[in-house]
Amino acid sequence: MSPFPFSRYALVAIFGFVVATTVGGALIAVLSRRIIRAVAGLALSCLGLAGLYYFLNSPFLALMEILIYIGAVCVTIIFGVMLSEPDEHAPTEKRGQDRCWAAVAALVSVAIFWGVAHLSLHAPWAPLTAAQSDGSVQAIGIALLTTYSLPFELISLVLMVAILGALTLARGGRSKS
Amino acid sequence: MNFANLPDRPAVYFILAAFLLAAGIFGLIRRRTLIGMLISGELIFAAASLNFMTVNRFMVRDPSIPSDPSVGQIAVLFIMGLAAAEVAIALSIIIAVYRNYRSIQPKELSELNG
Numbered sequence: 001m002s003p004f005p006f007s008r009y010a011l012v013a014i015f016g017f018v019v020a021t022t023v024g025g026a027l028i029a030v031l032s033r034r035i036i037r038a039v040a041g042l043a044l045s046c047l048g049l050a051g052l053y054y055f056l057n058s059p060f061l062a063l064m065e066i067l068i069y070i071g072a073v074c075v076t077i078i079f080g081v082m083l084s085e086p087d088e089h090a091p092t093e094k095r096g097q098d099r100c101w102a103a104v105a106a107l108v109s110v111a112i113f114w115g116v117a118h119l120s121l122h123a124p125w126a127p128l129t130a131a132q133s134d135g136s137v138q139a140i141g142i143a144l145l146t147t148y149s150l151p152f153e154l155i156s157l158v159l160m161v162a163i164l165g166a167l168t169l170a171r172g173g174r175s176k177s
Numbered sequence: 178m179n180f181a182n183l184p185d186r187p188a189v190y191f192i193l194a195a196f197l198l199a200a201g202i203f204g205l206i207r208r209r210t211l212i213g214m215l216i217s218g219e220l221i222f223a224a225a226s227l228n229f230m231t232v233n234r235f236m237v238r239d240p241s242i243p244s245d246p247s248v249g250q251i252a253v254l255f256i257m258g259l260a261a262a263e264v265a266i267a268l269s270i271i272i273a274v275y276r277n278y279r280s281i282q283p284k285e286l287s288e289l290n291g
Contacts, residue, residue: 058234
């Protein structure tokens with residue numbers, strides 16, 4: 001008997017909250033008309049995803065998710081919104097045609113959802129009884145500096161090339177004044 | 178069904194990842210601006226990372242291949258780095274497009290349309 005008999009239920013409640021945050025954020029990111037709200041929805045969804053990583057036994061990745069996605073990606077997208085158009089225009093097609101395309105998109109995504117969920121739930125996985133990794137930063141650090149040192153260095157190269165490319169691309173077409 | 182062990186079931190994470198993928202694809206089809214499509218792409222990246230982490234946490238590896246138990250976390254870290262690079266490049270392309278066309282709607286960018 002644990003000293004806090006309801007701690008398990010509190011954990012489940014927190015898990016439900018995290019899942020609801022992820023789903024709600026994704027829905028806001030996809031369905032809202034204003035782009036800035038979609039960015040906020042993406043940030044919310046990433047916050048929920050960080051909680052999910054915590055439940056998946058990896059607090060380091062949870063922190064990295066918050067740091068990179070909310071701190072870097074969402075802020076960069078907000079800068080992009082400020083430098084271009086803030087809003088989506090109203091649809092130019094007729095209302096019936098627009099509804100028809102929305103129905104087609106919903107049908108496609110529901111089919112993909114059903115297919116992927118069915119595949120991953122009915123795949124012949126061999127389930128594990130205990131947690132596989134301890135999720136410690138030490139294990140990740142050792143793996144990054146021994147087994148995965150080449151991809152680790154390559155990703156820094158990719159990031160540097162991406163930064164240089166972004167600078168060059170965004171600089172072109174600017175007036176001299 | 179026992180709700181108390183819900184965080185320890187891989188099915189929840191799998192369904193959530195499938196939902197994120199479906200939401201991202203819906204956004205890719207429906208969005209009428211390039212930045213909205215970029216946000217939907219980020220959702221698809223998130224779905225892939227969640228699947229990696231779930232399989233790494235719950236499913237057994239092939240015992241004949243020696244591997245690291247933290248390989249899923251490494252993979253997700255690499256996905257995050259690639260997503261950050263992708264966002265930087267895509268946003269600079271979007272800004273360059275906006276300078277040239279005064280619009281970020283994919284419909285307006287139809288110069289090659291016959």
